[in-house]
Amino acid sequence: MGMSESPYIKACYGRNQGRIPVWIMRQAGRYLPEYRAVREKVSFLELCKSPELIAEVVRQPVERFGLDAAILFSDILILLEPMGIALSFPDGGPKIANPVNSPDDVRRLKNYDVAAALPFVAEGIRQIKRRMPDTPLIGFAGSPFTLACYLIQGKGSKDFDLAKRFMHEYPAAAEELITFLSDITAKYLELQIDAGADSVQIFESWGGVLSKDDFCDWSARPVNEIFGRLKHKRVPRALFVNNVAPYLDVIGDIDCEVVGVDYRIDLAQAAAALPHKAVQGNLDPSALFESPDRVRERTIQILDAVENHDNLIFNLGHGIQPHTPIASVEAVVETVHGFRS
């Protein structure tokens, strides 16, 4: 089967007549015993930098569950280290020892060659493709705004108040930072496609902390520019947006093929608001802690609500949680695959 005939790729272009494809955000993760076995031997950052182990953990969920797409294993913040940023994951979450506090700090960020600085990413992709040549592989990056959130805040946050303050207090430096991050992100995604990624997804995880005007300026505009630079590569371009239901009209204007949405949005409404795009989503990952029967019901509910199944890619509405029962994931995949056959 050629890649262009896979259900995932066909759905990206809205012309899938076969089974509905499904993959799972953070599908290579701590809920899987085989992933935990790998992580017992290496730290999170070591894993992100080992092409062999990347290929191994990417393969695990695809083979276990029969998923329709693989996704690169990495962290969106891996782009920051070569800029001169000291990144660690002391207790699961990211921590930056030298966050951006001032316009001067923005100017001090180092530009770099992505291929030379992040060789493990392209090599990881090549090894994944050698092991799973027939499975579509999704490359990914964080959005410039989401990267800026961590760069400034220095760690995770419920509302990235320091990052938002910086952007409002120093609009010129904010613009400079977003432009810098957009350029590197575009090059990074190009590198991934050239190494073998069959599609790319930008995670706009934190654009939802912005008001609409700011979302247009700091999220939608730079994301659109990045996608514009990737258009000639002719692979599906997907955008995951979190928590931006009121901004679907803005998102509809972004030049990409797929929009993934979180679990708060009614998927049918999202599809209606995004008429020329494939939609991806959106089961609440917390629902996987219910019984397999309830998981099946909730999955069917989403599938039933959507009118057009030719452009639907089933997924969770956010990353899968540690301790999620394996049986729930199996229930989702079986239900989605059985829906149309």
Add this chain to the structure above:
Amino acid sequence: MGMSESPYIKACYGRNQGRIPVWIMRQAGRYLPEYRAVREKVSFLELCKSPELIAEVVRQPVERFGLDAAILFSDILILLEPMGIALSFPDGGPKIANPVNSPDDVRRLKNYDVAAALPFVAEGIRQIKRRMPDTPLIGFAGSPFTLACYLIQGKGSKDFDLAKRFMHEYPAAAEELITFLSDITAKYLELQIDAGADSVQIFESWGGVLSKDDFCDWSARPVNEIFGRLKHKRVPRALFVNNVAPYLDVIGDIDCEVVGVDYRIDLAQAAAALPHKAVQGNLDPSALFESPDRVRERTIQILDAVENHDNLIFNLGHGIQPHTPIASVEAVVETVHGFRS
């Protein structure tokens, strides 16, 4: 001037023809030097338990800025201590030493008499009213779901994953917990009204982490029940909702007079979706770090967008941040008060 003729109370009932009222979420807070002076002498929890100091910090912003309403100074989690919960604020955020981890933990939560266990709240309200008899005083509580979030997670979180997991994994215990918290919250708000609060507001700060079905069950239903129990008190009942733009239809059915919304929602759209309610909001607090001229522009933009000004209560779309320039708050208040005169 009788209380019922104050712009804030009139706006709550949609019959304000005078100046548009404005107050500010977390208006008694660290951005104010006079508040910081009080906090140099006492911890946050000590402040919450001192009627004299409560009255002092509540007065400060009202007098400094000429705000149209005062709001009780407390913390939504103050309700948890008498349940047998060990609460502290080690570095600004809340920390619970013995969070709810199991259905048994829910059963162990102690019921208690709110007047006896939290005497400083009613006394604080009485002292505020003595010092500012002509200023409407807003009492408040957290929503049952928001309280459950902290009770289970044990601290702040970006998505309250543990709390959501618990609610899905133990639906019967979750129901029991929400019912218990609803009962105490209704009694607590009744106590505040009886002590002199002129209106009450429930903060549904975290309902936005729920999918729509769960929001209906765990947020909207119990909040509606609490408001139902307060109806005979004949004071305006306000609900602040954060991050639930797609659920405005559900919120429109809740029995209350005022809905406060976060800065992500277009206020005109919110007003249209809530035809029989006053609306409160919704300038992004981060915007206060811009120049006073930009702050004025952004304030006017919101005021201009709304058609009906008789039921509008201006506020921020979230709590004001530490380090916010005083000049920005002045610019907001002047602009709102000058808009209609």
